[in-house]
Amino acid sequence: MRASTFLTSTFFAATALAHGNIVSPPVRQAGAVTQQVCGAQAVSALTTDITGPLENVASNGSPDCNIFLCKGIQFEDNQNNVQEFAAGEQVDFAAEIPIPHEGPCNVSVVDLATNTLVGQPLISFASYADEALAQLPLNNTQFSVTMPTDLGTQCQQPGECALQWFWFGTNAQQTYEDCVDFVMTA
Template identity: 70%
Template sequence: MRTFTLFSSVAFASTVLAHGNITSPPARQPGAAMQKVCGADAVAAVLADGTGPLENIPSSGSANCNIFLCKGAQFADNQANVQTFAAGEVVDFAAQLPIPHEGPANVSIIDLATNTVLGQPLIEFDTYADENLAVLPANNTAFSVTIPEDLGTQCQVAGECALQWFWFGTSAVQTYESCVDFVVAA
């Protein structure tokens, strides 16, 4: 009986622990503004496992809380991490994928006011983080995107735009997301 209980506990823990997030450039983190909008439980969930799926983050039900926009993390908590990039600049990303789940992924520029993609994705993976592979392709955890030349005046004010890493684990039916706040140098 103890062996079964131990095995069940280990199996359960392996399904609820980490999955994936962006570690570089600095991605949005939870803080006091997120707690005010999404609740203490949402902040606690992200702090307990920043790589967990969006579906595991509870929301207070506030109309202003959108877990599917930057995990609910608020710009007000992340102003010190705003990155400045030039049009045409290549930005290197590092992702942590402790538990892979195969599915599509991309990095896009998001208009934060409308939660819409600006232009085309900067990089796309039809199949990403395939748990059936013995070793993940190197470009799943280290890849680069190029800041578009055609953004015009968009993304010149902090808090307008983010680089959003978005991954959907098809079999797991789980969504992962990280946002990097940035401005394009004028």
């Protein structure tokens, strides 16, 4: 009886933390540089619940830690995780959404130096992860984007650009974000 109660409680606690994240392609992960820039409390929040909203991440107040840019996770912790994409290439995404919160979502190319979008979103959902649905549409957890063909010389250096998955749960007032570092190849 105790083991059953413990397992049930552990399962409930683990799923109660979860909201949503990208599982493929590989996204930024917090490490030593993120801890140095954003603080141990931020890294603890980012690693304890990788699916949690940005509103749950408290930084140390450093101006170099922007929680709303790739969750504050620093590129230097992810230099070995840079993906290579070609113009016009289709990139498949997989997301986990254990606890849906309806709201808009998009995937965009972001200029990391300025935290601005490069062009238009590659995919947009006016209504994403609607908790009122009995089952989420497949395109909420499995979708593809086509890499832009008009980036010119942008996004050719590691650390310059990322694909940013950005989702805002309107009723929950919670923001979810993941970044895929990439370079454009010839």
